[in-house]
Amino acid sequence: MTTAPASFVKGLEGIVAAQTEMSFIDGVEGVLEYVGIAIGDLAKHSTFEETVYLLWNKRLPKKQELEAFTKELRANYALPDGMLDRIRTVPKQAEPMHMLRTMVSALAMHDESPNDNSVEAAREKSLKILGCTPAIVAAFDRHRRGLDPVAPDAGLGFSANFLYMLNGEKPTDAMTRAFDICMITHADHGLNNSTFTARVVISTLSDMYSAMTAAIGSLRGPLHGGANEGVMKMLNEIPTVADAEKYVMDKLAKKDRIMGFGHRVYKAKDPRAAELMTLAEQLARDTGNMDLYEKSHAIELVMEREVASKGIYPNVDFYSATTYHCIGLKLDLFTPMFALSRIAGWAGHVIEQLDGNRLFRPKAEYVGPHAVAYTPIDKR
Ligand code: CMC
Numbered sequence: 319m320t321t322a323p324a325s326f327v328k329g330l331e332g333i334v335a336a337q338t339e340m341s342f343i344d345g346v347e348g349v350l351e352y353v354g355i356a357i358g359d360l361a362k363h364s365t366f367e368e369t370v371y372l373l374w375n376k377r378l379p380k381k382q383e384l385e386a387f388t389k390e391l392r393a394n395y396a397l398p399d400g401m402l403d404r405i406r407t408v409p410k411q412a413e414p415m416h417m418l419r420t421m422v423s424a425l426a427m428h429d430e431s432p433n434d435n436s437v438e439a440a441r442e443k444s445l446k447i448l449g450c451t452p453a454i455v456a457a458f459d460r461h462r463r464g465l466d467p468v469a470p471d472a473g474l475g476f477s478a479n480f481l482y483m484l485n486g487e488k489p490t491d492a493m494t495r496a497f498d499i500c501m502i503t504h505a506d507h508g509l510n511n512s513t514f515t516a517r518v519v520i521s522t523l524s525d526m527y528s529a530m531t532a533a534i535g536s537l538r539g540p541l542h543g544g545a546n547e548g549v550m551k552m553l554n555e556i557p558t559v560a561d562a563e564k565y566v567m568d569k570l571a572k573k574d575r576i577m578g579f580g581h582r583v584y585k586a587k588d589p590r591a592a593e594l595m596t597l598a599e600q601l602a603r604d605t606g607n608m609d610l611y612e613k614s615h616a617i618e619l620v621m622e623r624e625v626a627s628k629g630i631y632p633n634v635d636f637y638s639a640t641t642y643h644c645i646g647l648k649l650d651l652f653t654p655m656f657a658l659s660r661i662a663g664w665a666g667h668v669i670e671q672l673d674g675n676r677l678f679r680p681k682a683e684y685v686g687p688h689a690v691a692y693t694p695i696d697k698r
Contacts, residue, residue: 326683331582335678336517340373340666341506348586348631352506353377361593366476366501367391370448370662373506374441374669388475394449395470395479398428401450402457402467410462414455414654415538419531421454422447426527433525435672443526444665451661452476455654456483477501480658485646496601497645500638503590504656506663507634508583512536512543516664517671521678526668533664534657540577543656548577549639550649553613562616570624578636579621585629594637601644610640 327333342351350357352369353376360369367388371379379387404424408417425447426432431439457467468483477498481489489497507513516533520526537543556565569576581588595614602611618632642652 329582335514336509336667336671338508338667338670339376340663340670341508343508343583345581345583345585348584348589348592350507350589357503357589358593360502361499364502366498366505366659366662369502369505373662373666374444390445391449391476392472392479394446395453395472397450397453397457398425401425401428401454405454405457405467406461408458408461412458412462414458414650415534415544415657417458418451418454418654418657419534419538421458422451422534423527423531425450426525429527432527435520435523435525437669437672440526440665440669440672444661444669447526447530448661448665451658452480453483455651455658456480459484459648459651460486481645492604493645496597496641499593499597500641500645500655501659503593503634504638504659506660506666509667510542511539512660513663513667517667518678520668520671521675523675526665529668530661530664533660537657537660538653543635543653543660545577545633545635546639546642546652546656547649549614549635550643550652552577552617553610553639556613556617559609559612559616562613563620566617566620566624576617576621578639579625579632580630581633584631584633587631588633590634591632591636594634594641595632598637598640598644602640605644607640607644610643614640 340352342354343349352360353372355372355378360372364372368379368384370391371384371387401421401424405417405421408420429443429446432443434440453467453470460467465486468486470479471482472479474482474488475494475498478489478494481493481497509517512533515536516529519529519532540548552565556562566576598614599611602608614637618636621630621632638656639652642655643649647655
């Protein structure tokens, strides 16, 4: 095989490094499809379970297939023996994303064949990790509040079960649906940084747990999934709607980034942001948080006026912050929520990568000196 001439592209912008059948993005038109279905249609009509089935099987399930898949996922809600004890040893002030990364890594030690990378085993591991990570996050949050964990309820769907384990009471249908829409809209997104990370790790034929652990580490960065927490901090820093314009203008003047805006691929409004904006407005109204929504909207209008010409628009993280707050989630659980959903995408990509794998091994362009004489230590 011939090697293409080396040309360095900072941040790998525009480089096609994998093929996928899961999600399609048109960044100019602002389109996102999962297996050809518009994200807006999935947000309106689908459930998280059905969306995961779609991503993993590349088609919508028939009724019985969805029932069987849901049953399998629910059978994986419970944590392996010993995991709760491990969660109780985590310092209460630990950041949930650090905790989650560590606990997903620990799941490997409860798997009798963690290194089995057959498609069948990878699928089972995906179900296990997707099924039980909500219990990890909920148990840790309760642990730091001095509360006992709540056992999962296999009679509940993914979203309702998570909120139940977190709060100890069954969520309303409206909250469950809102959370489910968040899960649907975050499930997959092409070769984003964390998904690329997962594919790079599995391309060494390492294991599903290592790929997921590395992906969680990538996701928590403020330029990626961590931006939703940054958005909430920003909203908290802005006293009233009337202060939003000055806040944004001051930040832009200092060349600071406004969290929840901009995207490597989208140069139009992220279609997920459009879905979540509608959801955030509804929830804000229902929960008495209209100030948050109005501040967000005011920020969006200033950003549109100032930087839309550069292709900077709200991304998925912008309105998800208000949405998660209205669902009653603490700020440092926002990025873990992204992870709970994106595990579906990471797992699907790991399985795609394993099918016809080739090791990722790009090159670095050496820009240092050559033929440098070695200087003995007492002469330096
Ligand atoms: N606020 C203000 N200016 C921005 C922003 C922003 N959020 N994002 C980009 N710019 C400007 C940037 O300053 C630069 O301007 P100039 O050309 O004058 O120097 C120009 O836009 C291009 O920026 P870039 O850094 O080359 O763009 P990128 O493709 O490397 O960055 C990004 C993409 C997402 C890292 C960036 O837009 C950003 O930092 N956004 C804020 C963090 C954020 O919301 N991240 C979530 C991304 S979407 C969900 C996810 O993937 O997790």
